[in-house]
Amino acid sequence: MFTRVFAFASAAVVALVMAGAARADDVPPPNGDVILTVTGTVQSSDEALNREFDYESLSALGLDRIDTSTIWTDGVQTFEGVSLKSFIDSLGIEDGTLFATAINDYTVEIPVSDAVENGPIIAFVMNGERMTVRDKGPLWIIYPYDASSSYRTEVIYSRSIWQLDRIEVVE
Numbered sequence: 001m002f003t004r005v006f007a008f009a010s011a012a013v014v015a016l017v018m019a020g021a022a023r024a025d026d027v028p029p030p031n032g033d034v035i036l037t038v039t040g041t042v043q044s045s046d047e048a049l050n051r052e053f054d055y056e057s058l059s060a061l062g063l064d065r066i067d068t069s070t071i072w073t074d075g076v077q078t079f080e081g082v083s084l085k086s087f088i089d090s091l092g093i094e095d096g097t098l099f100a101t102a103i104n105d106y107t108v109e110i111p112v113s114d115a116v117e118n119g120p121i122i123a124f125v126m127n128g129e130r131m132t133v134r135d136k137g138p139l140w141i142i143y144p145y146d147a148s149s150s151y152r153t154e155v156i157y158s159r160s161i162w163q164l165d166r167i168e169v170v171e
Helices: 002-019 055-059 084-091 154-159
Strands: 036-042 047-053 064-069 076-083 097-102 107-111 121-126 140-142 164-170
Touching: 047 055, 055 076, 055 121, 064 121, 076 084, 076 140, 084 121, 107 154
Parallel strands: 036 164
Antiparallel strands: 036 047, 064 076, 076 121, 097 107, 097 164, 121 140
């Protein structure tokens, strides 16, 4: 019986990932260490956000990959994580600002309008390895810098926060 239930649950998570439109409510709660906390209010529903994510629950939202160079690393790097668009869509966020904060309390403002198809991701893997705090992890907002000169500006670089551990949504 356990095997059948586990297989069904695994298939459900895979289906959510394949669908690419998972809602945060559909994602299993974190079983591992919480790496991201999201707070705020979604005005369209007056829903108070208080969500926690571990690696597994972030991955359940779907994974994207960006191959790009950065001003902080040498050469082209491969980053994997959840697209910012999929992430905010899963929370029902339509407009506003994300106040992204790092472990050291450094905070940047990221407009929700930055969350576009083929845009930034919340990366937690670099070159096939989970990022550690020492390597700008556990989470780093990565834009596809090499894709367009519009991603190679001081404003965009300033939004590329690493050691991200919490986001406050202000709609």
